Amino acid sequence: MTTPLLVAAWAGGALLLIGAVASVYRITKGPSLLDRVVATDVLLVVLSSALVLDMAVRDHTDTVILVLLAAAVGFLGSVTVARFVEDRRPDHPQEENALVPGTSDVPTREEA
Amino acid sequence: MDGTWTDWLAAALLITGAFFSLVAGVGLVVLPDLLSRMHASAKPQVLGLLLMLTGLALEWGSWPWVPVLVAAWIMQLITAPVASHLISRTGYRTKHARRDLLHRDDLAAQARRVPREPLPATMPDVEGHGPLGDQEER
Numbered sequence: 001m002t003t004p005l006l007v008a009a010w011a012g013g014a015l016l017l018i019g020a021v022a023s024v025y026r027i028t029k030g031p032s033l034l035d036r037v038v039a040t041d042v043l044l045v046v047l048s049s050a051l052v053l054d055m056a057v058r059d060h061t062d063t064v065i066l067v068l069l070a071a072a073v074g075f076l077g078s079v080t081v082a083r084f085v086e087d088r089r090p091d092h093p094q095e096e097n098a099l100v101p102g103t104s105d106v107p108t109r110e111e112a
Numbered sequence: 113m114d115g116t117w118t119d120w121l122a123a124a125l126l127i128t129g130a131f132f133s134l135v136a137g138v139g140l141v142v143l144p145d146l147l148s149r150m151h152a153s154a155k156p157q158v159l160g161l162l163l164m165l166t167g168l169a170l171e172w173g174s175w176p177w178v179p180v181l182v183a184a185w186i187m188q189l190i191t192a193p194v195a196s197h198l199i200s201r202t203g204y205r206t207k208h209a210r211r212d213l214l215h216r217d218d219l220a221a222q223a224r225r226v227p228r229e230p231l232p233a234t235m236p237d238v239e240g241h242g243p244l245g246d247q248e249e250r
Contacts, residue, residue: 002115005171008123012130019130019156022137026149032208034146034199041195042140042153045161045188046133052164053126056171064177068184071161075191082198085206 009057016053020046033085037078044074118170125167132160145210146203150196157192161185 023046026039048070051063115123132155139152165181203209204219211217 002119004115004119004123008126008167012127015127015130015134019133019135019137022134022141026140032146032203034203034206034208035149037199038146038150038153039140041192042133042136042156045136045156049130049133049156049160049164052161052168053130056122056126056168059171061172061177064180064184067165068180068187071184071188072191075195078195079198082195082202085202085208 005057009053012053013050016046016050020050033081037081041074041078044070118173122167122170125163125170129156129160129162129164129167132156132163136160145208145213147200147209148213150200154192154196157188161188 020043023039023042027036027043030036048067051067055061055063136153136156139155140149143149143152162185165185169178169181200209211220
């Protein structure tokens with residue numbers, strides 16, 4: 001193994017590990033289901049990147065199909081979950097959130 | 113120092129791509145709400161994966177594998193915005209997004225017009241939908 005690939009393996013591996021640990025932290029901590037979905041997407045991409053790094057460092061093509069499939073169908077889970085997330089705080093109406101002073105929320109004259 | 117210049121270039125690309133995963137992880141931990149976390153998470157999905165795949169192609173140095181890697185990146189480029197769009201839309205509709213952090217909210221006027229409660233019986237219900245048709249769907 002040549003020197004640059006050794007450097008890439010250790011440095012890139014460390015960066016990917018930190019990214020994976022951070023996304024696992026967000027998956028466990030939440031607070032909402034959608035945060036977990038976003039963090040799971042990140043974890044999948046970190047996994048794909050780790051496979052790419054492994055293929056580059058050890059010079060093989062065994063897992064390229066996994067990278068391709070993760071890129072192609074990885075979004076289906078997120079879409080499915082996002083489609084069926086419900087609002088469980090009905091006592092917290094959207095209209096109360098809607099008016100934030102100093103933003104474009106404040107109704108204009110013709111709307112009011 | 114051994115290694116050709118393509119090795120060094122590939123290593124630099126791989127490390128830069130991995131750095132975007134670190135950025136996404138840090139963003140997931142420190143950013144305050146769903147929409148800003150999505151902003152951080154999109155970086156390794158598109159640019160990070162592009163850099164890593166470019167480094168891989170340089171390291172392999174074989175043209176027959178390049179279309180496969182391009183296909184993987186194009187797939188990610190197509191599907192990542194789909195997931196992000198649906199998650200952000202659901203997050204807005206279900207009040208997971210913190211709207212006090214937004215600088216501009218183009219959906220606010222519409223959200224204000226759409227009633228949250230079922231419509232009173234006196235209000236005509238057009239074609240089984242609300243007054244705005246499918247826009248009341250959340």
